[in-house]
Amino acid sequence: MTTALKPVLLLGGSGVVGSRAVAALRRLQPDLPIAIGGRDLARASAVAQRAGNATALKVDLDRADLGAPAGAAFSAVVTLLKDETLNSMKYAQAHGLPYVSFSDYLFEIGPEVALYVQAPTSAPILFLGHALGGAVTVSALHFARELRSIDTLDVAVVVYDDDHGGPAAHADIERGGRVPNTLLRKGGRWIWASGDDAERTVTAADGTEHRGRAYPLLDVVSLAAATDAPNVRLDLVVRSAASRPAGKRPSTEMIFELDGVGAGGEERRVRHEIADDEDLSTLSARGLALAVERLLGLAGGPPVAPGLYNPETILHPADVVQKLEAFGARIARDVRRG
Ligand SMILES: NC(=O)c1ccc[n+]([C@@H]2O[C@H](COP(=O)([O-])OP(=O)(O)OC[C@H]3O[C@@H](n4cnc5c(N)ncnc54)[C@H](OP(=O)(O)O)[C@@H]3O)[C@@H](O)[C@H]2O)c1
Numbered sequence: 001m002t003t004a005l006k007p008v009l010l011l012g013g014s015g016v017v018g019s020r021a022v023a024a025l026r027r028l029q030p031d032l033p034i035a036i037g038g039r040d041l042a043r044a045s046a047v048a049q050r051a052g053n054a055t056a057l058k059v060d061l062d063r064a065d066l067g068a069p070a071g072a073a074f075s076a077v078v079t080l081l082k083d084e085t086l087n088s089m090k091y092a093q094a095h096g097l098p099y100v101s102f103s104d105y106l107f108e109i110g111p112e113v114a115l116y117v118q119a120p121t122s123a124p125i126l127f128l129g130h131a132l133g134g135a136v137t138v139s140a141l142h143f144a145r146e147l148r149s150i151d152t153l154d155v156a157v158v159v160y161d162d163d164h165g166g167p168a169a170h171a172d173i174e175r176g177g178r179v180p181n182t183l184l185r186k187g188g189r190w191i192w193a194s195g196d197d198a199e200r201t202v203t204a205a206d207g208t209e210h211r212g213r214a215y216p217l218l219d220v221v222s223l224a225a226a227t228d229a230p231n232v233r234l235d236l237v238v239r240s241a242a243s244r245p246a247g248k249r250p251s252t253e254m255i256f257e258l259d260g261v262g263a264g265g266e267e268r269r270v271r272h273e274i275a276d277d278e279d280l281s282t283l284s285a286r287g288l289a290l291a292v293e294r295l296l297g298l299a300g301g302p303p304v305a306p307g308l309y310n311p312e313t314i315l316h317p318a319d320v321v322q323k324l325e326a327f328g329a330r331i332a333r334d335v336r337r338g
Contacts, residue, residue, distance in 0.1 A: 005075045007033035008292060011059060011066075011088055012080030014044040016166035017102075020285030021080065021292075022051045024327075028293050035074060037066070061085050064094075075296060078102065078288070081168045082175075089115055093122040098295040098304060102288060103168070104129040105176050106183055106216045116308045124295060124304040126314065130218045131157050131234060132280065133287025134311030135324060136254050137219045141226055142317035143256050143272050150229040150260035155219065156202040156212050156253075157234070162241040163250035163279045182214040183221075188230035202237045203337040205253050205273045212237040222310045229260070250279040273332040274324065286327050287311075290320055 013036035044056035060067035092099035181192035212235030297303030
């Protein structure tokens with residue numbers, strides 16, 4: 001029953017990803033009340049009106065109460081923007097509400113970890129700065145479970161260069177680009193990859209080859225922790241929109257290449273692909289929606305207890321893959337390319 005729940009506060013719910021997350025949540029949870037927070041109330045109101053059973057809220061992240069009216073109450077706080085104050089996380093902890101951090105790179109989660117350590121029993125805190133709102137990591141683990149052990153887990157996300165998010169996403173990409181090296185796991189060691197280590201050739205689902213670059217998202221640490229594979233990387237491929245068939249919109253691919261030992265003890269090298277006709281923002285919004293319904297206990301188990309979480313620690317891989325397919329993803333297993 002979602003009707004008894006207070007609204008989920010989506011800070012940034014009127015943005016490119018946020019408005020798609022509202023739509024995805026509404027599809028998964030028709031009765032879930034939603035509060036859409038942003039600086040521009042008219043913009044947030046328009047998204048709320050489209051969604052139904054939703055309200056809009058003018059937010060001030062410089063305030064401890066986020067600018068919410070006295071007496072306002074929420075069931076979770078989801079922050080779809082880089083909250084440099086972290087007031088949104090502190091608000092969630094103070095009110096014992098699940099919190100989702102969606103916009104932090106691998107190299108900048110320290111302040112949130114420290115806030116969590118100060119008050120570990122106050123609220124569930126979910127890191128979701130992962131690629132496509134956690135969908136990539138959780139899908140990779142779905143395939144990883146079919147192997148007894150994994151030596152190499154190479155994951156890539158393929159997008160088009162005209163697949164634009166909003167201004168907040170641009171600012172984040174610019175900030176991420178200022179960090180020259182990327183953390184990845186190679187030969188059982190964590191290295192700050194540069195030069196040749198930072199790049200590799202990725203074959204897209206249409207067989208074309210592209211240069212991918214290691215991208216500093218949380219997927220590498222999640223996947224290494226969950227599989228103990230000595231070699232783990234996540235690469236981003238940004239391909240030219242000019243190469244796309246005329247009239248087609250930006251689409252998104254996830255490419256999973258695993259080397260390891262199969263259930264029968266045999267050496268295995270497998271490649272699986274998940275392709276979707278929607279853009280990066282839409283897929284990220286879907287990943288987020290799946291995590292929010294899980295956090296609240298509306299899918300996959302009871303409400304998540306206070307603690308610090310990555311998506312793979314609260315979501316069931318097979319359920320996520322099934323729901324991604326229901327949204328429109330196409331899965332190709334054991335593909336051979338190149
Ligand atoms: N983890 C993932 O999978 C993933 C994937 C894609 C994007 N992202 C991240 O998601 C975030 C949103 O991306 P986007 O493309 O949706 O950007 P966007 O279109 O610019 O949306 C930003 C949203 O945040 C609100 N906002 C911005 N600054 C604010 C502030 N100071 N106080 C309150 N509200 C504020 C905006 O509304 P107002 O302008 O009205 O305030 C808008 O609703 C970015 O941080 C991006 O890096 C994460």
